[in-house]
């Protein structure tokens with residue numbers, strides 16, 4: 001046995017926590033002692049293991065009480081770049097996360113001379129609880145990039161007075177903000193690379209001409225990063241620890257909990273900047289790759305903050321889209337404060353579902369039969385539907401990256417290096433709506449928070465199931481399934497990439513396949529910490 005002890009990190013100790021490096025095929029024992037004054041846990045993110053070793057309090061075990069030691073023991077059945085973090089309250093945000101590398105038994109299908117973990121995260125003096133309080137009172141609490149009168153004048157010049165008015169009034173009526181890209185922003189966060197803010201200048205050294213592997217891990221609780229290294233092409237070779245067919249990009253967006261491994265080859269005798277800008281453009285963190293210590297490269301010109309569009313609101317039908325909810329007249333009134341008189345209801349089942357509706361869990365959105373209440377509901381289930389149309393957006397780089405002129409990684413670029421063994425068609429389909437209520441800062445699935453959901457999502461052991469996610473909100477959600485891979489149906493045939501975390505864009509509909517090969521209860525949730533905490537969480541129960 002190759003036992004190692006992982007120490008839970010807390011404020012003022014090492015951030016990130018220690019690198020845990022193990023080899024595929026090993027049986028590992030990790031003893032975690034909780035020296036905090038409160039219950040804690042460690043979850044091994046993306047690792048396939050027995051359910052009771054997964055480390056989610058209330059789902060897979062009872063948590064680790066103060067003073068208690070919990071022995072995690074499991075076989076390593078995979079390889080790649082992963083991480084671990086606390087799954088208790090806001091502890092992750094306070095620094096309880098670290099990288100985990102699992103070396104493969106067989107050689108990697110690519111070569112490199114050296115490697116670095118690049119762990120992106122964020123730090124705040126505010127706790128997750130305080131942030132939640134602020135957001136419950138005002139969902140725009142941390143947004144200091146709202147449009148103002150000066151911008152209206154500029155927009156009226158560009159678009160014309162009337163269209164500008166209509167646009168501003170529309171957003172106002174919806175009580176939403178087109179500048180809403182992050183619930184918590186640079187106003188409260190210091191952004192970190194391997195635990196250092198930009199001034200700390202984390203530096204990785206290289207010799208000219210070397211091939212360097214960078215293992216990017218987004219360990220941020222709330223932040224999407226857009227990553228680039230000006231002057232270098234990055235060849236993506238792994239996504240979420242799994243080999244993919246190499247794809248050369250100049251920039252990629254990484255959601256909370258996702259990982260990407262890239263190869264670079266710096267040939268000049270100079271410093272290169274690793275630039276990770278937040279999706280909302282409220283901040284960034286940078287580090288350096290350099291031939292010698294003490295160097296730093298140029299900081300790229302900052303980009304303007306993006307704006308949400310009608311597509312993000314699900315108000316545009318691209319032809320390939322699905323109508324998610326029928327709205328009588330104008331969608332613009334659908335989220336107004338007054339009670340709705342519009343007949344909001346579910347659409348007819350999409351044609352490709354083939355009528356396989358039996359066996360859907362009770363809380364799933366069965367068209368026409370769903371108890372989920374949509375619309376301007378400020379007092380009921382707390383669901384607020386934004387998107388009228390949903391469509392597949394996997395070929396899009398994401399809002400704010402469309403006009404960069406760079407080749408930005410998109411989900412349709414991801415193709416598994418080799419076909420995975422289970423190529424069965426799904427026997428069953430479950431549709432889940434990603435829902436929320438912005439003003440009350442409530443997030444949920446199918447209009448129900450975790451505490452309101454009476455039933456887990458049930459898989460039968462051994463079955464192949466399709467999960468279709470429909471994002472009814474105007475925010476991106478990185479969905480994470482514990483214990484089993486999600487095979488992203490991105491059109492790559494037998495080469496579907498598999499991931500543990502999948503970002504669903506605003507008003508997007510996409511699907512994944514899951515082989516239910518791991519019995520037990522598993523957590524399934526949005527990996528934005530405050531979305532998870534406020535209710536965007538379910539248990540997936542795999543019954544033998």
Ligand SMILES: [Cu+2]
Pocket residue numbers: 443476477478526527528531532536
């Ligand atoms: Cu979310």
